[in-house]
Structure formats: C-alpha cells, structure tokens
Amino acid sequence: xxxxxxxxxxxxxxxxxxxxxxxxxxxxxxxxxxxxxxxxxxxxxxxxxxxxxxxxxxxxxxxxxxxxxxxxxxxxxxxxxxxxxxxxxxxxxxxxxxxxxxxxxxxxxxxxxxxxxxxxxxxxxxxxxxxxxxxxxxxxxxxxxxxxxxxxxxxxxxxxxxx
Amino acid sequence: xxxxxxxxxxxxxxxxxxxxxxxxxxxxxxxxxxxxxxxxxxxxxxxxxxxxxxxxxxxxxxxxxxxxxxxxxxxxxxxxxxxxxxxxxxxxxxxxxxxxxxxxxxxxxxxxxxxxxxxxxxxxxxxxxxxxxxxxxxxxxxxxxxxxxxxxxxxxxxxxxxxxxxxxxxxxxxxxxxxxxxxxxxxxxxxxxxxxxxxxxxxxxxxxxxxxxxxxxxxxxxxxxxxxxxxxxxxxxxxxxxxxxxxxxxxxxxxxxxxxxxxxxxxxxxxxxxxxxxxxxxxxxxxxxxxxxxxxxxxxxxxxxxxxxxxxxxxxxxxxxxxxxxxxxxxxxxxxxxxxxxxxxxxxxxxxxxxxxxxxxxxxxxxxxxxxxxxxxxxxxxxxxxxxxxxxxxxxxxxxxxxxxxxxxxxxxxxxxxxxxxxxxxxxxxxxxxxxxxxxxxxxxxxxxxxxxxxxxxxxxxxxxxxxxxxxxxxxxxxxx
Numbered sequence: 001x002x003x004x005x006x007x008x009x010x011x012x013x014x015x016x017x018x019x020x021x022x023x024x025x026x027x028x029x030x031x032x033x034x035x036x037x038x039x040x041x042x043x044x045x046x047x048x049x050x051x052x053x054x055x056x057x058x059x060x061x062x063x064x065x066x067x068x069x070x071x072x073x074x075x076x077x078x079x080x081x082x083x084x085x086x087x088x089x090x091x092x093x094x095x096x097x098x099x100x101x102x103x104x105x106x107x108x109x110x111x112x113x114x115x116x117x118x119x120x121x122x123x124x125x126x127x128x129x130x131x132x133x134x135x136x137x138x139x140x141x142x143x144x145x146x147x148x149x150x151x152x153x154x155x156x157x158x159x160x161x162x163x
Numbered sequence: 164x165x166x167x168x169x170x171x172x173x174x175x176x177x178x179x180x181x182x183x184x185x186x187x188x189x190x191x192x193x194x195x196x197x198x199x200x201x202x203x204x205x206x207x208x209x210x211x212x213x214x215x216x217x218x219x220x221x222x223x224x225x226x227x228x229x230x231x232x233x234x235x236x237x238x239x240x241x242x243x244x245x246x247x248x249x250x251x252x253x254x255x256x257x258x259x260x261x262x263x264x265x266x267x268x269x270x271x272x273x274x275x276x277x278x279x280x281x282x283x284x285x286x287x288x289x290x291x292x293x294x295x296x297x298x299x300x301x302x303x304x305x306x307x308x309x310x311x312x313x314x315x316x317x318x319x320x321x322x323x324x325x326x327x328x329x330x331x332x333x334x335x336x337x338x339x340x341x342x343x344x345x346x347x348x349x350x351x352x353x354x355x356x357x358x359x360x361x362x363x364x365x366x367x368x369x370x371x372x373x374x375x376x377x378x379x380x381x382x383x384x385x386x387x388x389x390x391x392x393x394x395x396x397x398x399x400x401x402x403x404x405x406x407x408x409x410x411x412x413x414x415x416x417x418x419x420x421x422x423x424x425x426x427x428x429x430x431x432x433x434x435x436x437x438x439x440x441x442x443x444x445x446x447x448x449x450x451x452x453x454x455x456x457x458x459x460x461x462x463x464x465x466x467x468x469x470x471x472x473x474x475x476x477x478x479x480x481x482x483x484x485x486x487x488x489x490x491x492x493x494x495x496x497x498x499x500x501x502x503x504x505x506x507x508x509x510x511x512x513x514x515x516x517x518x519x520x521x522x523x524x525x526x527x528x529x530x531x532x533x534x535x536x537x538x539x540x541x542x543x544x545x546x547x548x549x550x551x552x553x554x555x556x557x558x559x560x561x562x563x564x565x566x567x568x569x570x571x572x573x574x575x576x577x578x579x580x581x582x583x584x585x586x587x588x589x590x591x592x593x594x595x596x597x598x599x600x601x602x603x604x605x606x607x608x609x610x611x612x613x614x615x616x617x618x619x620x621x622x623x624x625x626x627x628x629x630x631x632x633x634x635x636x637x638x639x640x641x642x643x644x
Contacts, residue, residue: 002194013172017172074218109224110218111227113195
C-alpha cells in the first residue's frame with residue numbers, strides 16, 4: 001500500500017507539471033488519473049485518457065476503471081474500460097476487459113506503474129493487435145485490411161455513445 | 164510513511180533538472196523508494212533486498228529484464244548501499260541549494276567563487292581532492308559538491324539576474340580550479356608518506372621525513388602505553404594527533420571530519436564511507452533461515468516451527484505459511500544483506516505490523532465481532548475530531564516512531580468496549596457448557612479477561628485480541644477442562 005500512496009503523490013505532481021510542459025508526447029494523453037475516493041480507498045481508481053491522433057478514437061475521451069489488488073505491485077493492477085464505451089479489437093466491448101500482455105501475471109513486472117501501464121493501454125489504441133482479439137468483428141475487418149469498414153464501425157460505436 | 168514522500172520530480176524546478184536521473188537511478192523499481200539494503204542480480208539489476216525477495220516468491224525472473232532469477236543468486240551491494248544513504252542524507256540540502264525559486268541561494272553559490280571570503284569555503288574540498296584524491300570519502304562528499312557548484316555556475320538558470328553574472332562566475336570557476344591543478348602538479352613530484360599519510364617532496368621524504376615519522380611513531384606508542392593493544396585505526400589516529408607539524412595535523416583532523424554532508428549541517432554520527440570500508444564483517448555470523456516445504460507439514464508442525472522462532476501461531480494454515488515466508492524474507496534480508504542488521508525482536512515487530520496489514524485471518528474479516536470493531540475504529544475515525552491525530556499516528560503504524568501510548572489513550576474507549584465484548588462472549592459460550600462447572604468457569608474467565616485488560620498497554624497485543632478471539636477462548640476452555 002505504501003507504494004500506491006507514493007504513486008498517487010507522484011502522479012499528482014507529474015500531471016500538474018505536465019500541464020505547464022508540452023514537450024513530452026504523452027503529456028496530453030492523460031486527462032486525469034486519481035483514486036475515486038482518495039480519502040477512503042486507494043484501491044479503486046479512475047482514469048480518463050484521450051484518443052490518439054490519427055485513429056478513429058481521436059477527439060473522444062475514454063474512462064478506465066482501475067482496481068489495485070492487495071499484493072500490488074507483485075501482481076498487476078486490474079484495468080478495464082467503462083463497459084460499452086470502447087470499440088477496439090483487443091477490448092471486450094460489453095465488459096470493458098482489456099487484452100494486454102503486461103496486465104497478465106506472466107508478463108507483469110513491478111517495474112510498471114499505473115502511469116506507464118496507462119500509457120501502454122493508450123499505445124494499444126494506436127496499434128491494435130488483431131491476432132489476439134476480444135472483439136472479433138473489428139479484428140476480422142482489420143485482418144482483411146478493410147480499413148474504411150473498420151473505421152466506420154468504430155465511429156458508429158463511438159457516436160452511439162455520444163447520443 | 165513518516166518521512167516525506169520524495170519523488171524525482173522534486174528536481175524539476177531546480178537549477179539542475181537532470182539531477183532527477185540520479186534520483187531515479189537510486190530507487191528500487193519495486194517499491195519506487197530509495198534502495199534499502201540493495202542487492203544485485205546476476206543480470207546486473209539492483210533492488211531492495213526485501214522487495215526482490217518478496218517478488219521472487221511468486222515469480223522467478225528479474226522484474227526488469229525477465230531473465231531467470233532465484234533468491235540464491237542475489238548478492239548484496241554495499242557500495243550502492245553507501246551511495247544511496249549518502250545521497251539520501253544530502254538530498255534535502257541539495258534541493259535547497261538548487262532551488263531556483265530562491266534568489267538568496269542563487270547569489271551565495273556565485274559568491275563562493277568570486278568572494279575572497281568564500282575562498283576558504285571552496286578551498287576546503289579542493290584541498291582534500293588534491294591531497295587524497297584516491298580516498299573514497301571524496302567520491303561521497305567533496306567531489307560531488309565541487310562539480311555540482313561548478314555545473315550550476317556554468318549552466319545557470321535562465322533568469323536574467325544570473326545571466327548577468329555569467330562572466331563573473333566563469334572567471335571564478337577558473338580561480339576555483341586553479342588550486343586543484345596546481346596541487347595535482349605538485350603531487351606528481353611529491354609522494355605520500357606511508358606512515359603519516361602526508362605528502363612531501365620525494366627527496367625530503369626519503370632523506371629526512373621517513374626517519375622522523377618512524378621515530379615519532381615509536382615515541383607515540385611509548386607515550387601512550389596502552390595504544391599497542393588497540394586496533395590500527397586508533398594507533399594511526401593517535402599518531403596523527405601527536406604529530407609535531409601543527410598544520411598537517413590540523414589537515415588530518417579536517418580529513419577525518421569530512422563526512423558526506425555539506426558543511427552547514429552537522430556531520431552524521433556514522434560515516435557511510437567508513438561503514439562501507441568496514442563492510443563484509445560478520446555477515447555470515449547469522450544463519451540463513453531456510454525455505455520450508457509446507458506441503459509435507461502438518462499444522463501442528465508449522466505451529467511448532469513458528470513458536471520456536473517466537474512468532475505468533477494464530478490464523479489459518481495459510482496465514483501461518485505466509486507469516487513464515489515473510490519472516491524468512493525479513494530475516495534473510497536483515498542478516499544476510501544488511502550492513503548493520505537489527506535485532507530479532509525488531510524483526511518480529513516488523514512482522515507483526517506486516518501481519519496486521521496483509522495477513523488478516525479469514526475469521527475476522529468474516530464479521531467477527533472484534534474484527535468489526537477494529538475496522539470500525541479505523542473507518543469511523545474519518546470526520547471525527549480525532550481524525551487528524553489518528554491519521555498522524557497511523558502514518559507511523561508500521562515503523563519505529565509509532566507512539567503506542569498516545570494510540571492507547573486515543574482508543575481507550577474502544578479497547579474497553581472490546582474487553583467488554585470479549586467478556587460477554589465468553590460468558591455466553593460458557594453458559595452453554597455444563598451448568599455444574601458454570602460458576603467455576605466464570606471466575607476463571609473473568610480473571611483471564613482482566614489479565615487481557617492489563618496487557619492492553621501493548622497495541623500489538625490489543626490488535627491481536629481481535630485476531631485471537633477464538634484461540635483465547637479455546638485456551639480458556641482447555642483450562643476449564
């Protein structure tokens with residue numbers, strides 16, 4: 001737990017510093033990253049990230065829920081998108097589950113932290129991996145190179161959420 | 164968490180933002196804090212001893228490069244340990260000095276070089292650098308300071324105030340370094356006396372000084388008849404002080420006074436450099452605690468093992484296994500890796516607080532009465548008048564600074580409530596027992612409970628009270644039967 005307190009302070013500082021500093025590529029992708037109830041519970045976090053430029057996600061913000069297990073950082077934190085908000089071939093649309101190797105015990109190492117994991121998820125939005133899909137429809141479109149259909153479908157999903 | 168949470172971004176607004184890199188490098192990648200008792204992996208990575216051992220219980224690879232790694236491969240790194248400790252003690256003043264928002268510091272740094280008064284201050288480390296540049300202490304202290312100062316002068320922050328000073332300060336840099344080069348040139352023609360460690364021209368040393376020095380040494384031994392029985396360090400110290408040359412003896416004293424802290428604060432009680440030089444002694448005096456194969460052990464056997472180590476045997480088998488495993492980590496990291504190991508009782512104390520935070524038996528989280536109260540105590544504090552006080556206390560719960568007495572006073576009511584509850588519960592349970600023994604049982608119970616009440620001066624114990632609810636009763640019933 002002491003590590004999560006430490007990370008919380010670091011994240012607060014970093015996010016504050018980043019607002020005044022536009023150099024880093026990642027500086028502007030994280031809108032917020034904080035515990036939902038900082039006074040009571042540091043195991044439930046909420047993050048908001050921006051869709052990467054050059055992808056159909058650009059212009060949208062996405063909410064992620066993070067659960068920190070007791071054994072953190074030996075075991076990975078649990079990241080998931082807000083259910084029914086993220087059309088992505090490595091994200092289960094209905095549950096928000098994310099398929100990313102570093103979030104699994106075998107590939108997770110304590111060297112990662114919440115910030116770097118969030119960046120990894122952001123990079124996943126940029127570079128989807130259709131080889132291990134949780135959203136088969138999108139993965140198939142991507143695998144067969146039908147980018148217009150792929151982008152169109154993502155746009156459709158994103159826009160029904162807006163309405 | 165009593166100490167302030169430090170972070171690499173602390174350097175972001177200072178004159179040397181790149182210092183964040185050093186700050187980053189001296190941190191453990193698992194706990195993200197400064198390395199505590201660092202150990203080295205065969206793949207060349209360094210972690211806190213406790214952190215990596217804990218991690219290796221569930222994984223057998225290096226967290227950084229994912230290469231195979233087992234606990235037996237870890238080697239302690241005394242040098243890194245010294246570096247980190249030195250850096251940690253220097254860090255606050257370092258940030259203070261480098262803080263670009265404070266202009267008063269700004270001027271003081273420049274003035275050091277240009278002012279004639281400041282010269283003496285600057286001279287000191289340079290003097291030492293020239294004279295003892297093969298000495299470890301310099302790596303820790305003076306060199307860092309000198310290079311730091313010069314760097315901050317070469318790359319001043321972009322405030323116009325400092326920009327104006329560049330010309331002045333760069334010339335002062337030269338003046339700062341002149342003595343060093345001069346000293347180094349001199350040193351080439353000089354040699355160190357093996358006896359008094361002072362530098363003298365080779366000819367003088369060979370012809371006159373060595374004899375003098377040796378005579379002085381024998382005199383020194385005679386004068387202080389007991390010194391011969393003392394170790395080398397003391398002998399050389401007494402020698403140094405007994406030297407005739409007032410100037411050199413003063414310098415040697417200075418040298419001994421050089422500690423890794425900058426001049427303004429007082430030198431720390433222990434020199435990290437000395438600690439490093441004396442490292443490696445007695446590291447194998449204590450036995451390594453072995454790994455146990457719990458799959459073949461019965462609960463009673465585990466209990467025996469735990470109590471032979473003086474550990475609590477409460478909770479389920481899983482709890483006990485986890486407790487032993489964590490104790491093994493603490494033990495091995497303390498006695499095998501640490502330079503100054505702490506006592507076993509301190510380890511047990513650390514284990515108890517770890518237990519309370521990580522290893523709560525299933526029974527108390529399942530709505531056991533006592534457990535409920537304790538957790539209520541923790542939660543309900545918020546919004547209460549005691550809130551701040553409680554938080555401050557709780558922050559130290561896991562370390563040495565925890566104030567037991569204040570804690571007890573704060574929770575007097577709750578502890579009383581717990582005792583009352585325990586009493587009631589015991590009475591209730593006994594009521595179900597044979598009516599014939601009822602009265603006798605009651606008196607025993609109450610005496611036990613009263614004993615417990617007396618023991619409540621120990622918060623760990625009172626904490627265990629909720630954990631141990633069932634065992635306590637068991638022991639009472641055993642007494643009855």
